[in-house]
Amino acid sequence: MFLVGLTGGIASGKSTVSSVLRELGCAIVDADVVARTVVEPGTPTYGRIVQHFGPDVLREGGEIDRQKLGQVIFSSEEKRRLLNSITHPEIHKAMLKQILLYFLRGYRYVVLDVPLLFETRRLTRFLNHTVVVYCDPATQLSRLMHRDGLTPEQAKQRVGAQMPLNEKRGLASHVIENSGTREDTHRQVLRLHATLEDSAEHLPVRLLAIAAALGLAGVLLYAVKLLVS
Numbered sequence: 001m002f003l004v005g006l007t008g009g010i011a012s013g014k015s016t017v018s019s020v021l022r023e024l025g026c027a028i029v030d031a032d033v034v035a036r037t038v039v040e041p042g043t044p045t046y047g048r049i050v051q052h053f054g055p056d057v058l059r060e061g062g063e064i065d066r067q068k069l070g071q072v073i074f075s076s077e078e079k080r081r082l083l084n085s086i087t088h089p090e091i092h093k094a095m096l097k098q099i100l101l102y103f104l105r106g107y108r109y110v111v112l113d114v115p116l117l118f119e120t121r122r123l124t125r126f127l128n129h130t131v132v133v134y135c136d137p138a139t140q141l142s143r144l145m146h147r148d149g150l151t152p153e154q155a156k157q158r159v160g161a162q163m164p165l166n167e168k169r170g171l172a173s174h175v176i177e178n179s180g181t182r183e184d185t186h187r188q189v190l191r192l193h194a195t196l197e198d199s200a201e202h203l204p205v206r207l208l209a210i211a212a213a214l215g216l217a218g219v220l221l222y223a224v225k226l227l228v229s
């Protein structure tokens with residue numbers, strides 16, 4: 001099995017791309033969804049958030065008020081780092097569990113949809129492919145304001161909390177250009193899917209090559225032992 005990292009900037013179109021991949025039958029682990037489950041009331045992460053951020057970031061029912069917590073962390077790098085240090089280890093553990101389950105179910109590859117993939121760099125060494133969903137800065141801002149009902153200043157602040165999208169594009173092995181229509185993006189995702197399927201087909205060949213190399217090493221070791229004895 002191999003892992004594919006899917007990333008981009010806030011509102012650049014990761015969910016749009018991953019939903020097409022899901023429709024095509026791919027296994028997807030979504031870090032934003034996982035991030036919601038690890039902060040549910042009763043979890044240790046929830047306790048630590050309340051301890052550090054206080055009851056102001058809670059709703060009446062006791063659950064985290066995501067909008068309020070968002071306002072706090074997107075306007076302070078220090079608070080953002082604190083929240084990341086509380087949540088990220090738990091998010092990564094929960095993601096690992098999901099990856100293992102997909103592995104046991106026989107999936108040949110798993111797509112990890114992780115907005116902060118290149119910022120945290122924790123997962124990158126395990127990935128065979130990295131995909132960046134890119135859109136131009138003006139389109140990103142306008143889609144973000146429209147989707148989340150933010151002012152231009154709030155949207156800029158959120159975009160500024162991440163590595164510039166242009167920089168992420170330079171780090172990726174594949175880029176999906178999502179400044180255009182959904183149909184155009186859909187076509188690119190179909191091409192990406194075909195590429196990933198192709199590289200999955202090469203996996204048994206690679207495994208055979210590794211097995212052959214190991215076998216050859218074993219034979220050589222045996223021959224050396226015979227010569228020495």
Ligand SMILES: CC(C)(COP(=O)(O)OP(=O)(O)OC[C@H]1O[C@@H](n2cnc3c(N)ncnc32)[C@H](O)[C@@H]1O)[C@@H](O)C(=O)NCCC(=O)NCCS
Nearest residue numbers: 009010031032035066067069070080084087115116161162
């Ligand atoms: C701040 C929170 C409460 C806002 O929740 P909300 O439901 O409004 O947004 P959601 O979780 O859907 O995130 C939307 C997008 O914001 C961006 N974002 C989220 N957290 C961060 C962060 N710590 N730093 C930079 N960008 C972030 C990502 O692009 C993400 O896709 C939430 O995002 C959170 O708990 N973040 C910390 C955990 C985290 O880093 N999640 C990202 C996945 S690793």
Ligand SMILES: Nc1ncnc2c1ncn2[C@@H]1O[C@H](COP(=O)(O)OP(=O)(O)OP(=O)(O)O)[C@@H](O)[C@H]1O
Nearest residue numbers: 009010011012013014015016115143147180181182
């Ligand atoms: N090609 C497109 N044309 C028009 N609208 C789009 C296109 N792609 C995405 N959108 C819209 O832009 C917004 C952001 O897209 P999406 O939610 O997929 O981004 P995301 O990268 O997953 O965001 P986040 O990281 O903030 O969760 C959504 O409202 C989505 O419907």
